[in-house]
Amino acid sequence: MCGNGPWDSLLEREVTLTKKKELTKNLFVLSFESQDPFPGIQPGQFVMLRTSLGMDPLLGRPFAVCGTGESRLELLVAVAGRGTRILCSLPERERLVLRGPLGNGFPPQPGKRVYCLAGTTGIAPFLLARQQTPKIHVHLGIPGRGWGGLATWAAERIPGLCVYSEDSSVGIGGTPLACIDQLEPLNDVVWACGPTGMLKAVQTACERRKIPCWISLETRMACGIGGCHGCVVRTVAGLRKTCTDGPVFDSREVLWND
């Protein structure tokens, strides 16, 4: 299989888990090697990764890409349920199957200052963005000291990273939303990734200040390639699929599902 054609992202490829690093309890950085190179990956694009070589669990799980080399891929994975628990308990050298990169990433913003606001594992696409565009500003929010390992690891990769914690135990007390008040509508753009509650708050704050804002949605996904309608979200343009129309949307378009 060759990694350069337009259809390669839709094909499944075998990868080997080459390195597993535990950052905190239930949070891992997983590195994979493929025999063939990956096509260029935009920050915000994701892969659908099967969590075992067998048929159970049957469906892949979506993960944003947080780092790449030519045939190397890095994911930041938090244990959320059965699939991620199986994935994070696999030994190094295990072989798995993934499809990707999929979806649309954050759009380039020539001439603008980009402020990336992340909630916990929402930092993943911004680690890749920083690898590609050193000038972006990254703000990470965590609940508290329990996530300190993520903050330390991310700060090693993103010099100047601003860390906020809700309980004030790490970095600045509060959340990354605090930085929105300092931004200028004509010069600045916000990219956000994290839990839905945080994205709604970022959407509201940016709308109030007329700051352009792009958000990466985390809906449940079954296929990742537009075939199952499992990931639809309400938008001003009607129902859209998070996997193929997103996961990154202009925040003004998103109406949410509740």
Ligand SMILES: Cc1cc2nc3c(=O)[nH]c(=O)nc-3n(C[C@H](O)[C@H](O)[C@H](O)COP(=O)(O)OP(=O)(O)OC[C@H]3O[C@@H](n4cnc5c(N)ncnc54)[C@H](O)[C@@H]3O)c2cc1C
């Ligand atoms: C585009 C995209 C990028 C993502 N990137 C990352 C990432 O970089 N790192 C990471 O750790 N996780 C990421 N996720 C979330 C990850 O896909 C889910 O945590 C995972 O699918 C859960 O699988 P599971 O079998 O362990 O949990 P399940 O047993 O399927 O579910 C456990 C819990 O997680 C919730 N859940 C399941 N799927 C999702 C989902 N897609 N989004 C939010 N909550 C979900 C369920 O409602 C349930 O409460 C991403 C999701 C999307 C859509």
Ligand code: FES
């Ligand atoms: S996950 Fe199947 S259509 Fe989006």
